[in-house]
Amino acid sequence: MYPFSKIEKKWQKKWFSSGVYEPDLQSAKHPFYTLMMFPYPSAEGLHVGNMYAFTGTDIYGRFKRMQGYDVFEPIGLDGFGIHSENYAIKIGRHPVDQAKTSEKKFYNQLHMIGNGFAWQEHLETYDPEYYRWTQWLFVQMFKKGLAYRKKQAVNWCPSCKTVLADEQVIAGECERCGSLVVKRELEQWFFRITDYAGRLNDNLSKIDWSEKVKIAQRNWIGKSEGALIKFPIVDSEESIEVFTTRPDTLFGATYMVIAPEHPFVEKNKSKLTNLLEVNKYLKEARDKSEAERIEEGGEKSGVELKGVQAINPANRKSVPIWVADYVLSGYGTGAIMAVPAHDERDLEFARKFKLPIVPVVTTKLNDEFNATGLYVGYGTLENSGQFNGMDSEKAKWEITKFVGGKKKTQYRLRDWLISRQRYWGPPIPMIHCDKCEQAGRGERKDMPGWYAVPEKDLPVKLPYVKDFRPTGTDKSPLASVEEFYRARCPKCHALAHRETDVSDTFLDSAWYYLRYPSIKEKKHAWDAKLTKKWLPVNIYIGGAEHAVLHLLYVRFLAMALNDMRLVDFEEPFPKFRAHGLIIKDGAKMSKSKGNVINPDDYIKNFGADALRMYLMFIGPFEDGGDFRDSGIQGITRFLDRVWKFGSKTKFAVKSQEGIEKELHRTIKKVGDDIENLAYNTAIAALMVQLNKFEADPGAVSKEQYAAFIELLAPFAPHLTEEIWSKLHGPKAGSVHVATWPKYDPKLLVDSSVTVIVQVNGKFRSTVSVSRGSGEKEVVKIALADPKIKQIMGSRYAKKVVFVKDRLVNFVV
RNA sequence: GCCGGAGUGGCGGAAUGGCAUACGCGUACGACUCAAAAUCGUAUGAGGCAACUCAUGAGGGUUCAAGUCCCUCCUCCGGCACCA
Numbered sequence: 001m002y003p004f005s006k007i008e009k010k011w012q013k014k015w016f017s018s019g020v021y022e023p024d025l026q027s028a029k030h031p032f033y034t035l036m037m038f039p040y041p042s043a044e045g046l047h048v049g050n051m052y053a054f055t056g057t058d059i060y061g062r063f064k065r066m067q068g069y070d071v072f073e074p075i076g077l078d079g080f081g082i083h084s085e086n087y088a089i090k091i092g093r094h095p096v097d098q099a100k101t102s103e104k105k106f107y108n109q110l111h112m113i114g115n116g117f118a119w120q121e122h123l124e125t126y127d128p129e130y131y132r133w134t135q136w137l138f139v140q141m142f143k144k145g146l147a148y149r150k151k152q153a154v155n156w157c158p159s160c161k162t163v164l165a166d167e168q169v170i171a172g173e174c175e176r177c178g179s180l181v182v183k184r185e186l187e188q189w190f191f192r193i194t195d196y197a198g199r200l201n202d203n204l205s206k207i208d209w210s211e212k213v214k215i216a217q218r219n220w221i222g223k224s225e226g227a228l229i230k231f232p233i234v235d236s237e238e239s240i241e242v243f244t245t246r247p248d249t250l251f252g253a254t255y256m257v258i259a260p261e262h263p264f265v266e267k268n269k270s271k272l273t274n275l276l277e278v279n280k281y282l283k284e285a286r287d288k289s290e291a292e293r294i295e296e297g298g299e300k301s302g303v304e305l306k307g308v309q310a311i312n313p314a315n316r317k318s319v320p321i322w323v324a325d326y327v328l329s330g331y332g333t334g335a336i337m338a339v340p341a342h343d344e345r346d347l348e349f350a351r352k353f354k355l356p357i358v359p360v361v362t363t364k365l366n367d368e369f370n371a372t373g374l375y376v377g378y379g380t381l382e383n384s385g386q387f388n389g390m391d392s393e394k395a396k397w398e399i400t401k402f403v404g405g406k407k408k409t410q411y412r413l414r415d416w417l418i419s420r421q422r423y424w425g426p427p428i429p430m431i432h433c434d435k436c437e438q439a440g441r442g443e444r445k446d447m448p449g450w451y452a453v454p455e456k457d458l459p460v461k462l463p464y465v466k467d468f469r470p471t472g473t474d475k476s477p478l479a480s481v482e483e484f485y486r487a488r489c490p491k492c493h494a495l496a497h498r499e500t501d502v503s504d505t506f507l508d509s510a511w512y513y514l515r516y517p518s519i520k521e522k523k524h525a526w527d528a529k530l531t532k533k534w535l536p537v538n539i540y541i542g543g544a545e546h547a548v549l550h551l552l553y554v555r556f557l558a559m560a561l562n563d564m565r566l567v568d569f570e571e572p573f574p575k576f577r578a579h580g581l582i583i584k585d586g587a588k589m590s591k592s593k594g595n596v597i598n599p600d601d602y603i604k605n606f607g608a609d610a611l612r613m614y615l616m617f618i619g620p621f622e623d624g625g626d627f628r629d630s631g632i633q634g635i636t637r638f639l640d641r642v643w644k645f646g647s648k649t650k651f652a653v654k655s656q657e658g659i660e661k662e663l664h665r666t667i668k669k670v671g672d673d674i675e676n677l678a679y680n681t682a683i684a685a686l687m688v689q690l691n692k693f694e695a696d697p698g699a700v701s702k703e704q705y706a707a708f709i710e711l712l713a714p715f716a717p718h719l720t721e722e723i724w725s726k727l728h729g730p731k732a733g734s735v736h737v738a739t740w741p742k743y744d745p746k747l748l749v750d751s752s753v754t755v756i757v758q759v760n761g762k763f764r765s766t767v768s769v770s771r772g773s774g775e776k777e778v779v780k781i782a783l784a785d786p787k788i789k790q791i792m793g794s795r796y797a798k799k800v801v802f803v804k805d806r807l808v809n810f811v812v
Numbered sequence: 813g814c815c816g817g818a819g820u821g822g823c824g825g826a827a828u829g830g831c832a833u834a835c836g837c838g839u840a841c842g843a844c845u846c847a848a849a850a851u852c853g854u855a856u857g858a859g860g861c862a863a864c865u866c867a868u869g870a871g872g873g874u875u876c877a878a879g880u881c882c883c884u885c886c887u888c889c890g891g892c893a894c895c896a
Contacts, residue, residue: 001850171892171893211816211817212816212817212890212891215815215816215891215892216815216816216890216891216892218815219814219815219816219891219892219893220891220892222892222895224895224896226896242896243895243896244896245895245896246896257896300894324894325894326894326896327894327895327896328894328895328896330895331895331896332895332896335896336896337896338896339896343896344813344894345894345896346896348894410895410896411895412892412895544890544891547891548891548892617824617825617835617836618824618825619824619825620825623818625824625825626823626824628823628824628837630823630824630837630838631823631824631836631837633836633837634835634836634837635836637836637851638836640851680824680825680826680835680836681825681826681834681835683835683836684825684826684834684835684836685834685835686835687834687835687836688834688835691835754831756830756831757831758830758831758876758877760876760877761830761875761876761877762877763830763831763877764831765831766831799876800876801830801876801877803830806830807830807831807877809830809876809877810876811876811877
């Protein structure tokens with residue numbers, strides 16, 4: 001066994017002191033910014049899944065560095081936030097103290113895995129020098145009208161005791177702790193991400209991202225094209241506007257449904273003849289949790305607003321108005337026209353409450369009826385007055401025009417709720433002044449009384465408070481710290497009140513990539529010149545679980561900053577790849593299952609290089625795979641053989657052509673594979689190469705072995721560095737800044753090729769012919785092959801399929 | 813329900829429409845050893861002495877040729893989920 005432990009420690013030290021992985025940020029000629037999503041520093045330490053992701057990113061970076069790029073691969077910690085805070089609470093330590101412990105442990109481990117990190121530029125989101133700028137960003141968003149307060153029913157996690165953004169609720173459960181989320185009516189800070197829904201959606205087609213992440217974002221943004229149509233109210237000036245994607249079915253709208261929260265209900269209570277019944281329903285709907293709604297599985301409930309009627313603007317017939325919670329207040333106008341003949345939900349509702357069903361679209365094709373016999377596709381209109389016989393697609397806009405409606409693109413995306421009633425985050429840098437509010441003054445007209453903390457006063461430091469635990473009220477623990485919340489109004493200098501909520505962790509991580517190159521910049525969040533030089537990020541890698549969390553927020557913020565002319569790109573990550581998940585025994589690693597793999601033991605027993613390579617060899621990087629102890633043996637054997645080959649073999653003086661050709665094929669294969677993040681097959685190719693070397697060790701030259709070591713260098717950085725220094729002496733410099741070997745395309749092609757011979761499409765034999773041989777010649781050689789001769793017997797080929805240099809197929 | 817992705821040896825997995833099972837693990841046998849471990853060598857999809865036949869979730873199809881393309885279905889994983 002090679003002395004990996006000694007070797008790895010030695011080179012980690014040398015790399016760190018020599019700065020081999022530190023690009024010259026100011027004057028680099030070929031900047032290449034490679035980035036992996038920075039981790040939450042859970043105090044349990046680095047998880048083998050983190051290491052997997054980091055290694056995959058590092059290999060790519062090392063490859064690019066050897067290709068001559070000035071690679072920048074920074075690292076930091078996403079240390080603020082509920083995750084870290086919950087852990088601190090659990091073990092009974094203060095988050096500030098725990099952060100220090102976690103940081104040390106995490107960074108130690110990150111040194112051990114052998115990545116080419118630019119350690120000088122590390123950052124931690126809880127560092128006041130960092131969150132000062134997170135707060136500054138909030139202020140910019142506020143000044144541009146992109147941050148605002150509003151009161152509405154929001155997601156509340158009873159266990160984390162804070163509100164959550166929609167993206168942080170996964171199937172009704174808290175993204176962090178898994179508790180069932182309930183609704184609370186609260187006034188909170190939001191970011192106007194919905195203003196960017198269209199761009200967030202449309203830009204997806206321009207960026208090179210893992211397809212599944214793009215699809216997830218598209219689904220989440222939820223673009224749909226339709227129309228807004230007004231339904232007048234009988235004997236009233238009022239009307240109710242609906243959003244529909246099927247205005248062609250307007251003649252079939254036999255009733256309307258509005259959400260329980262729709263203002264029309266409150267406004268018209270005096271007209272209702274069944275007010276008691278309606279009030280009862282409203283109360284029930286309000287008290288129902290998200291979880292209960294999901295549990296009901298779509299069983300419809302509702303109540304008619306008796307005493308009011310609307311008019312279908314297409315046929316002027318009056319239709320009843322119902323209130324039902326299957327219509328959501330937050331989407332569209334919070335009101336729908338119900339067309340039970342062509343919409344499943346409306347049909348279910350109509351059947352339950354015995355409402356009329358009028359089909360208005362028919363089709364000759366018999367293929368788009370669902371199980372209930374309902375026709376949901378497009379076709380030809382009927383029961384639609386003058387539009388009868390018209391095609392649905394055309395009728396959509398004709399009918400919209402006819403009733404004075406307008407085209408509308410609707411998105412499902414909601415605004416990003418930024419406030420958190422927690423301690424461990426950057427305080428939202430806002431001050432509220434009662435006096436100014438009463439006077440109708442404010443920094444923004446639409447938000448009287450509110451002022452951003454002036455830039456010179458940033459950061460608003462998070463105080464070290466004893467009782468940091470979440471309160472469970474709608475206030476953060478900071479709300480009871482008078483020294484913190486007492487402030488002067490920036491405008492009138494009256495005694496005012498600071499905002500005491502902190503911002504969402506996802507705001508910290510929405511801009512960290514901008515800070516890395518500019519970490520030494522003290523006066524601005526980022527340096528304009530450095531940013532222009534290094535951004536956008538060349539390749540970004542991370543988990544697909546962030547498809548609609550981090551990856552959506554970060555794009556949104558970049559677009560907003562682009563609009564403010566603070567950055568000159570819209571998309572921070574033109575190329576993103578989602579890495580796979582490392583599972584254990586078929587299940588996701590989790591502490592509760594007791595199957596979490598800590599890399600430390602494996603590094604101790606097998607070395608970081610072996611663990612790195614094993615992780616990469618499990619399967620395609622974008623798929624992940626199952627971690628099993630036995631697999632690491634194969635890699636250990638391989639690395640050991642590489643080591644032995646170098647120390648034992650007497651190198652050939654002159655390179656031999658066969659081996660040279662083989663090597664050039666490997667150079668091409670490994671390079672191509674790394675470019676595609678196909679690390680598992682790159683490693684397989686290296687193994688094949690070593691097998692060939694070992695088959696004839698005396699024929700391998702020192703240069704050939706050295707080239708092989710270079711190919712291996714991104715995967716096993718320590719071992720290759722050690723071998724490299726032994727091969728070339730101490731003055732040779734690092735293998736990691738050596739030039740990636742080039743292959744000679746001429747050497748990739750052989751003068752003779754193996755051609756497959758088939759009879760009736762079945763493989764029967766192969767023959768060797770010189771490259772480029774014509775059909776006649778190859779057929780002659782193939783027919784002379786004894787095996788083919790025997791199979792063909794006295795038969796003759798009716799047809800011959802010939803593919804040059806590949807195959808010949810005799811059809812008899 | 814809708815939208816994705818995937819089903820290949822005992823296992824992880826390879827395969828521009830053209831030699832299925834590369835590479836590795838495991839297993840068996842052999843060498844070395846007093847012995848074991850480690851290491852090295854050989855074999856290893858199934859059936860068959862062999863020629864050969866059958867095998868890429870199931871069933872159809874296109875093609876000289878299908879793991880790969882098309883249709884139907886099954887299973888698993890992921891995302892969204894009353895979004896009008």
